[in-house]
Amino acid sequence: MSKRARAGVGGSRLLETNLAAAVVRAAVAGLIVTGGSIVVPGVAPGGVEAAQPPAAEGAFTAEQSLAGWTVYARQCGECHGEALDGAEAPALRGVEFLNGWAGQTTDELFEYLRDAMPPGLGGSLSDQVYLNLVAYILDTNGARPGDAPLTADAAVTIGDAADVAEAQRAAREGERPRRRPLRFVNRVVPHELSPVTDALLADPPPGDWPSWRRTRNGHGYSPLDRITRDNVDQLRLAWVLAIREGRHQTTPLVHDGVMFLANPGSVVQAIDAATGQVIWQYRSPLPEEAPQRAPTRTLALYGDKVFLATADAAIVALDARTGAEVWRTLKADYTQGFRGNAGPVIADGVVVTGTNGCQRYKEQTCFITGHDPDTGE
Numbered sequence: 001m002s003k004r005a006r007a008g009v010g011g012s013r014l015l016e017t018n019l020a021a022a023v024v025r026a027a028v029a030g031l032i033v034t035g036g037s038i039v040v041p042g043v044a045p046g047g048v049e050a051a052q053p054p055a056a057e058g059a060f061t062a063e064q065s066l067a068g069w070t071v072y073a074r075q076c077g078e079c080h081g082e083a084l085d086g087a088e089a090p091a092l093r094g095v096e097f098l099n100g101w102a103g104q105t106t107d108e109l110f111e112y113l114r115d116a117m118p119p120g121l122g123g124s125l126s127d128q129v130y131l132n133l134v135a136y137i138l139d140t141n142g143a144r145p146g147d148a149p150l151t152a153d154a155a156v157t158i159g160d161a162a163d164v165a166e167a168q169r170a171a172r173e174g175e176r177p178r179r180r181p182l183r184f185v186n187r188v189v190p191h192e193l194s195p196v197t198d199a200l201l202a203d204p205p206p207g208d209w210p211s212w213r214r215t216r217n218g219h220g221y222s223p224l225d226r227i228t229r230d231n232v233d234q235l236r237l238a239w240v241l242a243i244r245e246g247r248h249q250t251t252p253l254v255h256d257g258v259m260f261l262a263n264p265g266s267v268v269q270a271i272d273a274a275t276g277q278v279i280w281q282y283r284s285p286l287p288e289e290a291p292q293r294a295p296t297r298t299l300a301l302y303g304d305k306v307f308l309a310t311a312d313a314a315i316v317a318l319d320a321r322t323g324a325e326v327w328r329t330l331k332a333d334y335t336q337g338f339r340g341n342a343g344p345v346i347a348d349g350v351v352v353t354g355t356n357g358c359q360r361y362k363e364q365t366c367f368i369t370g371h372d373p374d375t376g377e
Contacts, residue, residue, distance in 0.1 A: 058144065058145070058146025058147065058148060059106060059135075059138060059143055059145075059146065059150055059154065059156045059161050060131075060134070060135035060138060060139070060143070060145055060146070060149060060150035061135070061145050061146065061147065061148070061149045061150070062145040063149075064131060064132050064135035064136075064145075064149055064150055065132070065135040065136045065138070065139040065145060066136075067132040067135075067136075068132035068133045068134070068135050068136030068137070068139075069136050071129060071132060071133060071136075072084075072133065072136055075118075076133075079242065080092050084097075084137070084140050089242070092137050092140070093137070093140045093141050094141070097137075097141065098141065098158070098159065098162060101158050101159075102157075102158055102159030102162065103157070103158075103159060104157075104158055105154075105155040105156060105157050105158065106134055106138070106150060106154050106155065106156045106158060106161075107152060107153055107154055107155050108155075109134050109137070109158065110127075110130055110131060110134050110152055113130045113133060113134065114127065114130045117130075118244070118245065121244060121245075121265075127152055131149075131150050131151070131152065134150060135150050138150075138158070138161055138162065141158075141161075141162035142162050143161040143162050186279075186280040186281065186322070186323055187279050187280060188279075188280070188321050188322050189258055189270060189279055189280075189320070189321040189322075190279075191256070191257075193255060193256045193258065193304065193320055193321060194255075194256055195303050195304060196210055196255060196301040196302050196303060196304075197303075198346070198348065198349060201215075201216065201302075201346060202215075202216060203215075206222070206223045206224050207224065207254070207257075208254055208255050208256070209222070209251075209252070209253055209254040209255075210253055210254070210255050210301050211253065211298075211300065211301065211345075211346070212251050212253075212297070212298040212343055212345075213251070238276070239275060239276030240276065241271065241276050241278070243261070243263050243269075244263035244264050244265060244267055244293075245264065245293065246263070246264025246265060246293030246294070246295065247264055247293065247294070247295040248263075248264060248295060249295040249296075249297045249341075250262040250263075250295065250296055250297060250298060250299075251297070251298040251343075253298070253299055253300075253301055254273055255301055255320075257272070257273050257274065258270055258271070258272065258273060258279070258320075259271040259272075259273040260299050260301065260306055260320075262296035262297075262298065262299050262308065262343075263296070264293040264294060264295050264296070265283070265284075265286065265291075265292050265293050265294065265311065266283070266284035266286055266294075266296060266308060266310040266311045266312075266316075267281065267282065267283045267284070268281070268282045268299065268306060268308055268318060268323070269281045269282075270306075270320070270323060279323075280322060280323030281323065282308075282318055282323045282325065284308065284310045284311070284312070284314070284316060286310065286311055286312050287312055287334065289334070289335060290311050290312040290334045290339070291311045291339060292311070294311040294339060294341060295341055296308065296309065296311075296340075296341060296343065297341055297342055297343050298342075298343030299343055299344070300343055300344035300345060300346055300351060301320065301346075302346045302349075302351065302373050303373055303374075304319065304320050304321070305317045305318060305319065305320055305326060305373060306318040306319075306320050307344045307351050307353075307373070308344075309340030309341065309342060309343060309344055309353050309354075310339075310340050311334070311339045311340065311341075312330075312334040312339065313330065313331050313332040313333065313334045313338040313339050313340055313355060313357070314328055314329060314330045314331060314340065315328075315329050315331060315340065315344065315351065315353050315369075315371060315376065316328045316329075317351075317373065317376060327375060327376035328376065329371060329376035329377070331353070331355060331369055332355055332357075332364075332367075336357075336364070337357040338355055338356070338357040338358075338366070339355075339356050339357050340353065340354075340355065340356060341356040342354045342356060346373075347370075349373065350370040350371065350372070350373070351370065351371040351372075351373050352368060352369070352370045352371075353368070353369060353371070354366065354367075354368050355367055355368070355369075
């Protein structure tokens with residue numbers, strides 16, 4: 001999810017922590033040392049940097065906000081800013097956040113976090129962790145805690161609980177609200193994609209990178225010549241996209257202006273290469289026993305499909321325009337340690353893929369299979 005995700009939300013990594021409240025309170029004015037790392041905390045709930053008190057109160061408890069702060073300080077501040085004022089990802093407090101969220105409700109914010117955060121791992125944390133984060137966000141926007149805990153079905157309007165004075169000032173002065181969609185929804189690539197043929201793989205258009213190392217000879221060379229030794233110092237950042245945590249060994253593929261990116265854990269994204277906007281995302285339904293953050297070294301493109309080798313030793317074909325699963329073929333038993341990390345290769349119209357997991361002796365060795373691109377057989 002890029003910076004263009006919903007106002008105030010995007011690009012953060014969330015992880016539940018069991019830091020004792022006493023340790024957290026003691027760290028308000030300093031640093032937290034945990035797990036061998038030094039973490040700079042954000043604004044402490046109810047701290048001196050918090051927003052002014054609101055007109056309404058009681059949507060959450062102080063304990064929820066405190067628990068949310070421990071998660072935020074450890075995992076979210078790097079992208080959203082230590083004080084929730086924005087960095088690589090949008091702000092979660094003040095005018096920018098309230099312009100987008102004042103008219104929404106707490107259950108909508110909770111559902112958004114649960115569905116989309118962390119990027120590529122939506123729903124991977126407990127509901128209570130997401131509720132605690134909502135409570136902390138409310139707290140830093142001036143909402144007062146009460147005696148009743150925030151629940152998933154509570155529909156408190158965020159603007160009623162928070163201090164909207166700053167947002168109203170921005171509106172009077174003509175600052176344009178930056179409203180974004182409530183949650184990420186898969187879209188269709190807005191233009192037709194030309195079929196990836198054997199001829200295209202052998203001699204790609206200059207702007208394409210349709211396979212690992214681009215061409216079959218593995219040179220990894222692009223003929224594009226707009227960037228030269230004379231202007232390379234003028235390069236500037238165009239966009240940033242937060243991708244899923246884990247080991248990254250992937251090579252993005254590009255075809256007709258769309259970038260196809262494999263994330264750890266058998267997740268595939270189609271991205272507008274010009275803007276960084278995610279068009280669609282596919283997450284392979286991995287069993288709990290399968291590696292959840294194993295790397296995928298590359299994908300393969302052929303015809304109108306994207307091919308993925310998964311962490312549970314399957315090969316999957318996706319519709320390149322929609323991300324919909326076309327077929328899935330299980331190759332080996334993942335419970336025996338087999339998995340698919342290496343990317344598929346297209347050879348004379350056949351999807352060829354290997355098997356990983358043979359670093360130690362097994363009665364059954366690793367093997368290579370070739371599949372029909374239309375059926376998976």
